[in-house]
Amino acid sequence: MPNTPREVPANGTPCVEIGDRGLRLPRIGLGTASLGNFLGAITDEQAVDTIRRAYDAGVRYVDTAPLYGHGLAEQRVGSALRGKPRGDLVISSKAGRLLRADAPRDESQYVDGEPFYTDVPATGPVWDFSYDGVRTSLTESLDRLGLDSLDILHLHDPDDHYEQAASTAYAALRDLRAEGTVKAIGAGMNRTPVLTRLVENCDLDVVLLAGRYTLLDQSSLTDLLPACRERGTKVVVGGVFNSGILLDPSPRARYDYAPAAAEVVEKAQRIRTVCDRYDVPLAAAALQFPLAHPQIAAVLVGARSVAELDMDLDLLEVVVPDALWHDLRTSGLLPDDVPVPSGPVITGLERSVR
Template sequence: MPNTPRDAAANGSPRVEIGDHGLRLPRIGLGTASLGNFLGAITDEQAVDTIRRAHDAGIRYVDTAPLYGHGLAEQRIGDALRDKPREDLVISSKVGRLLRAGAPRDESQYVDGEPFYTDVPATGPVWDFSHDGVRTSLAESLDRLGLDSIDILHLHDPDDHYEQAASTAYAALRELRAEGRVKAIGAGMNRTPVLTRLVENCDLDVVLLAGRYTLLDQSSMADLLPACREHGTKVVVGGVFNSGILLDPSPQARYDYTPAAAAVVEKAQRIQAVCDRYYVPLAAAALQFPFAHPQVASVLVGARSVAELEMDLDLLKVVIPSALWHDLRASGLLPHDVPVPSGPLVTGLERSVR
């Protein structure tokens, strides 16, 4: 019987079994949107140094997508990891957008007229959830990564493309899994309604959920997480800081990539006040919170520099007293039925973090 995350923590294992094809997912992964120049350009050297430091620290799971920097993140991962043992790594990428010259402007990738990704290659994303589009996307990702296989392949943001994603794209993913081209298939999104439908109607091994299971927002407990439990689908959590508000809940904070509403800022500040009473950084509580849910297999950190990565590694080591979680529940800041951590995290990084 596959280990659940709770079993993994109990027996000291830093990996969780995903699907039925021999994939064991590390409890900590590196998300790479920021390494693709999300909300600000960084150099190739800075990106490569960050990925290599993550590997030195024991992080063996890296998530990416063609969208991230219009291929830039995948290229930088390939440059950083080309000399590392492939059998020790878990690499996930996504399908649903092909990068093409002359692509029409996608307004979902802009805020206040400014693009999310800056200083990126000229090719732009074009939606394509067709059978051939999925296979083409995988081949192009492998070329940018310099790899001959990817471990997990996700449908990426099919909110407005459910019918095609659940039919032609899913059929292609299922074939790739059966052929052994990928070990696990899933979907990655930051909203739960369509993701829940995909879990209910497709045989997905794992989903990547960004921002909807965090210390600030547990809305996925109403639909997605119960569906994942029923169907045996594991969950990777991203966006644990909700675009930065759980790092610094100032009035200027962002939530879901845009300026946060006053009510959201006020709630985040109340959570911070509870953390302050226990001398626990808000960011540490935010990073450690998702691990307690039994469906959560792994949590992504999204560092854009070595300094940010070192901060994340330090936050994982913070010991959080059980009373803090009790007070968050008692204050109405967490539901009483939400799982909360108990004891030190088992991440598999303890011997590598310096």
């Protein structure tokens, strides 16, 4: 990819200003954990085809990380987008784990004894939130991506590393932003307590929150989102389907990557019942819901194939009547004061190349 200055995406996709360095973030992005063989291996060809399909459909924001496939996702992103105008893209990655051949087994990356990522390179993730570790991580990510700069760099999952994340790791991010190697800095996590502290105590432009502001779980309303509003920090939402339960809330559904508890399944089924009343797919309501909150800059879709990506983009175009959101509130399935969409949430994506 030629490294030209950041510009407004040429396809007219709606954007939100992030930070004070001219970065405009498209409201829909592609998350790439699944494209790094998360919960099942896919081929390089399938991953590259999915990324290119996203680009052809008007998606200009791609989020990745060294952890995703132990480097596979970054390599596949680089291969898929090679030759695309750099100024037409927003690319984010993460730091806090270095990929090393002698990495010890990380139990946080296993469920029921099985690894989240399969058929991946032998190098594994090693925690490192030191100043040099963050800069080294960025250098290695840029090499895998084939770039010389990133738009956004997040600290990745520093739940158990707050002190180092808020000191040495943040200092590295701050300096990289000042140097212009990255345009915006943030942190990406699945839980809100440490992320909220980072927002309160560091000058972050944006955070990536997975699973905690969804149609099923709005727990971030109590801590993170108020802190972000106070500090002027924008939020990107991932995990809008809560590991698939908001696609199919069956008794076998997963929630936070593990089998869902019965009460979680029951709540998701009640939400689906309301959606069925209006002939709206549960997944459409789930994908559109977060975009109504004024602090939410963008939502990531995590497709692992062209078919899944097209399904997600179609869900954005489903008309969700105001009465559906009203019924979710009156049924106690959404808080009374939570922002909900009114009318189309996204327009302007190019739906060419079917």
